[in-house]
Amino acid sequence: xxxxxxxxxxxxxxxxxxxxxxxxxxxxxxxxxxxxxxxxxxxxxxxxxxxxxxxxxxxxxxxxxxxxxxxxxxxxxxxxxxxxxxxxxxxxxxxxxxxxxxxxxxxxxxxxxxxxxxxxxxxxxxxxxxxxxxxxxxxxxxxxxxxxxxxxxxxxxxxxxxxxxxxxxxxxxxxxxxxxxxxxxxxxxxxxxxxxxxxxxxxxxxxxxxxxxxxxxxxxxxxxxxxxxxxxxxxxxxxxxxxxxxxxxxxxxxxxxxxxxxxxxxxxxxxxxxxxxxxxxxxxxxxxxxxxxxxxxxxxxxxxxxxxxxxxxxxxxxxxxxxxxxxxxxxxxxxxxxxxxxxxxxxxxxxxxxxxxxxxxxxxxxxxxxxxxxxxxxxxxxxxxxxxxxxxxxxxxxxxxxxxxxxxxxxxxxxxxxxxxxxxxxxxxxxxxxxxxxxxxxxxxxxxxxxxxxxxxxxxxxxxxxxxxxxxxxxxxxxxxxxxxxxxxxxxxxxxxxxxxxxxxxxxxxxxxxxxxxxxxxxxxxxxxxxxxxxxxxxxxxxxxxxxxxxxxxxxxxxxxxxxxxxxxxxxxxxxxxxxxxxxxxxxxxxxxxxxxxxxxxxxxxxxxxxxxxxxxxxxxxxxxxxxxxxxxxxxxxxxxxxxxxxxxxxxxxxxxxxxxxxxxxxxxxxxxxxxxxxxxxxxxxxxxxxxxxxxxxxxxxxxxxxxxxxxxxxxxxxxxxxxxxxxxxxxxxxxxxxxxxxxxxxx
Numbered sequence: 001x002x003x004x005x006x007x008x009x010x011x012x013x014x015x016x017x018x019x020x021x022x023x024x025x026x027x028x029x030x031x032x033x034x035x036x037x038x039x040x041x042x043x044x045x046x047x048x049x050x051x052x053x054x055x056x057x058x059x060x061x062x063x064x065x066x067x068x069x070x071x072x073x074x075x076x077x078x079x080x081x082x083x084x085x086x087x088x089x090x091x092x093x094x095x096x097x098x099x100x101x102x103x104x105x106x107x108x109x110x111x112x113x114x115x116x117x118x119x120x121x122x123x124x125x126x127x128x129x130x131x132x133x134x135x136x137x138x139x140x141x142x143x144x145x146x147x148x149x150x151x152x153x154x155x156x157x158x159x160x161x162x163x164x165x166x167x168x169x170x171x172x173x174x175x176x177x178x179x180x181x182x183x184x185x186x187x188x189x190x191x192x193x194x195x196x197x198x199x200x201x202x203x204x205x206x207x208x209x210x211x212x213x214x215x216x217x218x219x220x221x222x223x224x225x226x227x228x229x230x231x232x233x234x235x236x237x238x239x240x241x242x243x244x245x246x247x248x249x250x251x252x253x254x255x256x257x258x259x260x261x262x263x264x265x266x267x268x269x270x271x272x273x274x275x276x277x278x279x280x281x282x283x284x285x286x287x288x289x290x291x292x293x294x295x296x297x298x299x300x301x302x303x304x305x306x307x308x309x310x311x312x313x314x315x316x317x318x319x320x321x322x323x324x325x326x327x328x329x330x331x332x333x334x335x336x337x338x339x340x341x342x343x344x345x346x347x348x349x350x351x352x353x354x355x356x357x358x359x360x361x362x363x364x365x366x367x368x369x370x371x372x373x374x375x376x377x378x379x380x381x382x383x384x385x386x387x388x389x390x391x392x393x394x395x396x397x398x399x400x401x402x403x404x405x406x407x408x409x410x411x412x413x414x415x416x417x418x419x420x421x422x423x424x425x426x427x428x429x430x431x432x433x434x435x436x437x438x439x440x441x442x443x444x445x446x447x448x449x450x451x452x453x454x455x456x457x458x459x460x461x462x463x464x465x466x467x468x469x470x471x472x473x474x475x476x477x478x479x480x481x482x483x484x485x486x487x488x489x490x491x492x493x494x495x496x497x498x499x500x501x502x503x504x505x506x507x508x509x510x511x512x513x514x515x516x517x518x519x520x521x522x523x524x525x526x527x528x529x530x531x532x533x534x535x536x537x538x539x540x541x542x543x544x545x546x547x548x549x550x551x552x553x554x555x556x557x558x559x560x561x562x563x564x565x566x567x568x569x570x571x572x573x574x575x576x577x578x579x580x581x582x583x584x585x586x587x588x589x590x591x592x593x594x595x596x597x598x599x600x601x602x603x604x605x606x607x608x609x610x611x612x613x614x615x616x617x618x619x620x621x622x623x624x625x626x627x628x629x630x631x632x633x634x635x636x637x638x639x640x641x642x643x644x645x646x647x648x649x650x651x652x653x654x655x656x657x658x659x660x661x662x663x664x665x666x667x668x669x670x671x672x673x674x675x676x677x678x679x680x681x682x683x684x685x686x687x688x689x690x691x692x693x694x695x696x697x698x699x700x701x702x703x704x705x706x707x708x709x710x711x712x713x714x715x716x717x718x719x720x721x722x723x724x725x726x727x728x729x730x731x732x733x734x735x736x737x738x739x740x741x742x743x744x745x746x747x748x
Contacts, residue, residue, distance in 0.1 A: 017047060042071045049078035054087065061091075067098060073106045085113035089122060104135050108144035115144075115151040123148045139165065143172045150179035155188075162192075168199055174207040181214020186223050189214065208236055213245035221249035225258060232265070240274040247280035251287030259284045263297075279307040286315020291324075304335075310342050317350030325350045326359070344372055349381035352388070358625060360385035361394050376407040380416035387423025389618050389625055390700045390729065395420045409438055415447040422451025425700050425727035425734055442476055449482040455734045456744050458490030477509055484518035488525055489733050491747050496522040517546040524554025525747075529563055545574045552584050556591075564588040579610040617681035618702045621692045628684040637688060644687045652717050682711045682728060690722060700727040707735065716740050 041064050048057040057075055064071055072095035079088035092110050095102070102110065107130060114123035127145055130136035136145070142165045149158035155176070162168075162176050173196045180189035189211060196203055208231040215224035228246040231238060243266045250259045263281055271277045278301055285294035294315045301308060309332045316325035329347045333339065344367040351360035364382050367374060374382075379402050386395035399417055402408040408417070414437045421430035434440075434448040445468045452460040465483055468475060480503045487496030500519050503509045511519075516539050523532035532551055536543050548570045555564035568585040575581060582605045589597040605611070615630035628635060635641065682703050689699035707730040719726050720740030728735045736743035 046074045069100050077109050080109040080112050085116040088113040104138040107141045111144040111148050115148045120152040139167045146172045147175050150175050155179050170201050174210050178210025178214045181211050184218035184220050209241050216245050216249040221252045224249035240271050240277050244276040244280040247284040251284040254288050256288040256290050275305050279311045282311035313346045322354040345378040352385040357385035357388045376410045376413050380412050383416040383420040387420040390424045390702050392424040393623050411441050415443045418447040427455050446478045453482045453486035456489040458486040458492050461486035488522040493526040517550045520550040529560050556584050559591050583612050615681040616704045617685035619685040619689050628681050630681045641687045680711050698725045703730045706730050
């Protein structure tokens with residue numbers, strides 16, 4: 001070996017060589033025969049690793065006849081540093097196969113890789129080796145093991161290692177404190193924190209941040225705020241991470257006063273322009289319903305980023321300000337800001353949740369055109385919009401997308417698909433999705449049970465509930481809501497009462513207000529109005545509008561004036577501005593022929609500036625959704641529709657099926673009542689479908705109110721005469737009309 005070669009390869013500047021120079025050096029090694037010397041080859045491996053040329057580095061390692069620990073550790077350290085965790089562990093395994101034992105400097109890098117991969121199994125094997133070799137006494141090894149177990153969520157093991165540490169440091173203490181806080185273990189986190197102080201280890205910013213962020217993420221929001229306060233009192237100055245971690249907790253607590261104080265503190269600390277802090281402030285104000293302050297923070301941003309934009313849109317959506325959310329979203333798009341999947345998903349969810357279903361579908365289409373790929377969160381946000389307006393083709397397209405992208409097995413995507421198909425009247429497709437799901441959680445079971453309940457298939461709901469019990473899946477309060485609802489739709493009064501009792505007796509689930517509302521509906525629809533009223537009186541908490549509304553609706557069905565007035569007066573106190581309650585009472589009066597009382601209620605509504613919600617129905621024809629209002633004269637095919645209705649009504653009369661004029665709650669002549677019935681929105685929608693679809697094809701209509709008895713009879717007749725299957729979903733349930741009968745058995 002020449003002296004020149006030795007000088008070159010021992011030069012401390014060797015690691016600064018460019019890739020080209022590294023390859024030249026590699027060539028010189030080959031020419032001079034230095035590749036036989038492990039020392040020089042190891043240095044060359046390090047050079048290639050620094051340039052991310054790991055293939056060359058691995059090939060060099062394989063070429064060494066007698067590699068030593070340093071040959072492998074050089075590459076493992078490089079892999080670990082650059083987060084190539086799998087490759088590092090494979091290289092470590094290769095090293096062990098040469099019966100080379102790692103040292104205390106290499107183990108922390110290997111353990112770090114196990115942490116990065118959340119590989120508890122391999123991490124335990126490394127830990128076992130450390131115990132047998134004595135390396136577990138090294139403080140750096142112990143610290144890395146604490147981090148491993150914390151990251152893998154095994155805090156018991158982390159604490160065991162922690163207790164065995166001969167020399168505690170702030171890094172290990174902070175890791176364990178953060179782990180306990182993330183798991184919501186308040187006392188344990190505070191105990192470790194106190195131990196730090198007792199041992200003279202001063203908590204640093206990382207320690208405090210671990211506590212604040214951990215408690216916030218685990219839902220221990222009050223603890224997160226209190227730790228932030230203690231941190232400030234201790235004299236430790238918060239940074240952007242601290243503030244952006246505590247603000248979500250303040251938002252959950254909806255404590256705007258504390259939020260304003262933290263906002264002021266952030267400004268004093270010079271964090272007012274920190275993007276993460278600003279986004280967290282916008283999110284916090286949105287959760288606290290302070291939308292004006294939220295908008296002000298956004299408007300004062302020196303430089304807008306996508307995180308803040310997403311928080312703004314979500315804030316408007318959370319407060320039901322859908323138009324403001326859409327306006328903000330469109331404004332941001334016009335500014336050429338690069339919106340991401342979270343941005344699009346937030347606005348789609350906002351529209352889907354607040355009745356702007358067509359807008360949600362349009363946004364989903366625009367999202368794809370803009371090149372943003374939807375994910376497993378976007379699809380469950382979109383599918384309710386498809387279900388709400390029975391946009392089956394759009395729902396099927398979203399289903400196809402989920403299949404192509406491999407997210408259809410996600411339990412939340414699957415649950416949303418079940419819900420969508422059920423809402424679109426295709427309960428058999430919903431069941432197919434359910435049966436094919438590889439993994440099911442309680443959300444999936446509730447989705448299929450809710451679907452069958454909506455379709456009035458009480459027997460199927462009960463059957464699925466028993467399957468759920470056999471599968472060892474524990475039901476929750478939503479499960480029993482579906483069960484009670486299904487029993488109500490199917491007239492299973494006794495079974496419904498049994499399930500109500502089973503909920504608390506067998507599963508320890510205390511009945512909630514919605515369960516009592518279902519029970520009142522169950523009894524009331526069966527004509528047991530006195531029992532329903534006794535249920536209301538004996539509830540363990542104050543009945544809300546849902547409960548009194550259930551009683552009033554039952555009184556409307558059975559024409560019980562006395563109880564109807566009592567329930568209505570309670571509703572007028574609870575919901576003074578809800579026109580539906582006034583209309584229900586007015587309908588009871590009209591059924592009794594008490595027209596003066598009808599006029600009194602309507603005058604009261606008028607004086608309060610309230611209007612009756614008009615009947616509205618939707619039908620999808622050739623991928624276009626048509627909306628028809630009761631008495632609407634604007635539809636271009638209205639003349640054809642009314643002519644067809646008149647012809648069908650004539651055919652009905654010939655067969656002895658007369659219009660049920662009692663459903664016209666106005667004091668007019670019978671002929672005028674017949675004319676009014678012709679303008680009901682569900683009739684208009686069904687006949688529009690007859691005029692624009694091939695004979696024999698299925699029709700599906702969505703109505704915003706309860707279907708009336710006359711329309712119900714009319715659609716049964718049309719289904720038989722026109723040989724059609726017709727699905728109508730009203731506010732209560734699905735009606736499946738076929739061969740002159742309805743799936744509800746005329747019980748709805």
